[in-house]
Amino acid sequence: MVMCQLLSCSEVPTSQEHDHEKQRIHQKLDQLKAKLDHLCRPCSWDWMFFQGNCYFFSTFQEKWKESVKACKDMGAQLVVIKSNDEQSFLQRTCKKKRNTWMGLSDRKEEGQWLWVDGSPLLFNFRNYWSAGEPNNQDNEDCAVFSDSGWNDITCSHEAFWVCKKPASPCSK
Known part of the structure; x- marks a missing residue:
């Protein structure tokens, strides 16, 4: 029971x-x-959003050419600066890392600074170069963000880099 x-x-x-x-x-x-x-999320978790674009700040250093390829492999390009606000944002962010590649070089023709997308460096952006730069010392053909502004250094130097791509639109 x-x-x-x-x-x-x-x-x-x-x-x-x-x-x-x-x-x-x-x-x-x-x-x-x-x-x-x-x-x-307009950008992947490891990317930073700013004014409609996504930015990836590398955590290790590469030569300029390898940095260009690394950005392409991520569906982006080494950063091309389009505005004063973008320059200020990048300069502030990159200052923490010291030398950081941007997508600017005069590799094709000395003194003719071109972005990786083929567009020329705008005249009003020339004031971002640090004092005495670019100086082409030791055949310096690639540009970096440095402490006080832009600097030209040899492309075989290793530096951090910044990739840029458009942000993903949010569908509703």
Whole structure:
């Protein structure tokens, strides 16, 4: 008699109750997924967003050519500066790391500074060079952000780098 009472008191869910619980959990998961779909990250987690673009700041150093390739491999390009605000943002951020490559060089023709997208360095951006730069000392053909402004250094030097790509639009 005692054994019968123990069996009838135990709370073992029926398969129908188990199926109902699974269905309730799946419903909750679907609701959470729907909410997550409405969140928008215009840039990947390891990229920084600024004025419609995503920026990747490397954590190790490479030569200029390898930095160009690293950015291309990430679907981006070595940074091309398009505005004074962007320059200020990059200069502030790169100052923490010391020399950091940008996508500017005069490798094709000495003194003819071009961005990696083929566009020329705008005249009003020339004031970002540090005092006495660019000076082409020791055949310096690639540009970096340095402590006080831009500097030309040899492209075979190893430095950090910054990649840039357009931010992803958030669909609604």
